[in-house]
Amino acid sequence: MELAAKDNAEIQVGIADYKIARNPDRLITLGLGSCVGVSLYDPVVGVGGLLHVMLPDSAQFNQVSKPAKFADLGIPLLIKEMQSAGVSIYRLQAKLVGGAQMFSGLDDKLTLNIGQRNTDKSREILKKLGIPIISEEVGGNRGRTMILDTRTGEVLIRTLGNKLKVI
Amino acid sequence: MGKTPELSSVHMDALREISNIGMGNAVTSLAQLLNRRISMSVPLAAFMPFEETVGLVGGPEELVSCVSVRLSGDVPGMVLFVFNSYSTLRLVDLLMGMELGTTRELDKMGQSAVMEVGNVLAGSFISAIYSMTSLNMKSAVPMFAYDMLGAILTSLMVASGRTEDKALVLETRLFQDRGEFSISGHFFMLTEPGSIQKLFDALGFSDPQ
Numbered sequence: 120m121e122l123a124a125k126d127n128a129e130i131q132v133g134i135a136d137y138k139i140a141r142n143p144d145r146l147i148t149l150g151l152g153s154c155v156g157v158s159l160y161d162p163v164v165g166v167g168g169l170l171h172v173m174l175p176d177s178a179q180f181n182q183v184s185k186p187a188k189f190a191d192l193g194i195p196l197l198i199k200e201m202q203s204a205g206v207s208i209y210r211l212q213a214k215l216v217g218g219a220q221m222f223s224g225l226d227d228k229l230t231l232n233i234g235q236r237n238t239d240k241s242r243e244i245l246k247k248l249g250i251p252i253i254s255e256e257v258g259g260n261r262g263r264t265m266i267l268d269t270r271t272g273e274v275l276i277r278t279l280g281n282k283l284k285v286i
Numbered sequence: 287m288g289k290t291p292e293l294s295s296v297h298m299d300a301l302r303e304i305s306n307i308g309m310g311n312a313v314t315s316l317a318q319l320l321n322r323r324i325s326m327s328v329p330l331a332a333f334m335p336f337e338e339t340v341g342l343v344g345g346p347e348e349l350v351s352c353v354s355v356r357l358s359g360d361v362p363g364m365v366l367f368v369f370n371s372y373s374t375l376r377l378v379d380l381l382m383g384m385e386l387g388t389t390r391e392l393d394k395m396g397q398s399a400v401m402e403v404g405n406v407l408a409g410s411f412i413s414a415i416y417s418m419t420s421l422n423m424k425s426a427v428p429m430f431a432y433d434m435l436g437a438i439l440t441s442l443m444v445a446s447g448r449t450e451d452k453a454l455v456l457e458t459r460l461f462q463d464r465g466e467f468s469i470s471g472h473f474f475m476l477t478e479p480g481s482i483q484k485l486f487d488a489l490g491f492s493d494p495q
Binding site for chain 2: 150154173222
């Protein structure tokens with residue numbers, strides 16, 4: 120998880136992973152469904168971080184092999200990493216994207232609203248840490264790709280068949 | 287849930303064979319439904335993290351349709367069929383008896399047609415395994431999505447609770463080659479490592495060592 124050296128690089132964040140980047144680079148995570156993308160940005164130093172959350176709460180699991188998978192563990196981990204890059208937690212601004220319900224049908228075992236739970240838990244953790252959520256695009260039934268531009272802190276959202284949306 | 291069992295190549299062959307027979311049955315049903323010849327590839331059997339299955343089909347942002355059917359009983363898991371958007375639209379053409387190339391968008395009618403294809407495929411796959419093994423397998427009603435591949439597969443993985451373990455992935459490609467109108471699809475069966483022993487026992491295999 121190093122800061123990329125190239126100009127304007129696009130750094131990909133995988134599922135259940137997080138990365139940080141410095142102005143002018145961009146962080147991107149592809150195909151958020153019920154997963155939630157949490158971006159954090161410090162406008163003063165121009166450093167951003169992006170986390171791809173799959174599940175809300177690690178407390179339901181005995182073994183946790185990848186803490187970044189969970190909202191409750193991943194967000195603090197991302198903040199720690201950003202702090203060592205000179206970010207102040209008091210300046211952080213969060214944005215949330217994702218948390219959709221992708222499937223339609225009548226199998227209620229599969230419609231447990233994980234997307235909603237991921238969103239709720241991410242909000243709860245951020246609130247506890249005193250980090251404001253300045254905008255979000257959550258819920259619905261569409262898959263989303265999320266891009267954080269560390270030059271501006273803007274988040275771009277790509278959905279299939281639609282124009283890029285900026286939040 | 288336990289560790290991933292070490293399976294010998296003999297056992298992997300057996301899994302491939304199960305998949306082959308199950309899909310053979312399913313493909314026959316599909317061919318009857320569409321009144322077309324459908325071919326299938328030699329199945330792949332592997333243990334892998336579910337997120338890697340995305341790469342078997344295409345890019346995370348690729349538009350695909352996915353029908354998934356949850357399994358319960360002796361072999362809990364899921365079967366899913368994934369068709370890229372082009373193949374999805376051609377399937378609708380075939381099912382509705384329209385000239386290939388007619389359907390340009392997937393409407394409600396098209397969605398239920400594709401969902402029915404998935405349902406038929408899953409049903410015949412399961413009944414083939416049942417007749418081989420007499421294992422208790424129940425299937426739930428099908429679920430449907432038409433969107434980004436990555437978003438669909440990760441959401442399924444989370445909803446099925448399969449995020450910590452590697453899953454047994456049996457993958458088969460279906461294709462109907464008609465020159466410019468070729469249809470191809472991917473079929474996956476995902477199950478827990480613990481269920482595999484039951485499959486082997488039912489087939490008369492001893493310990494998978």
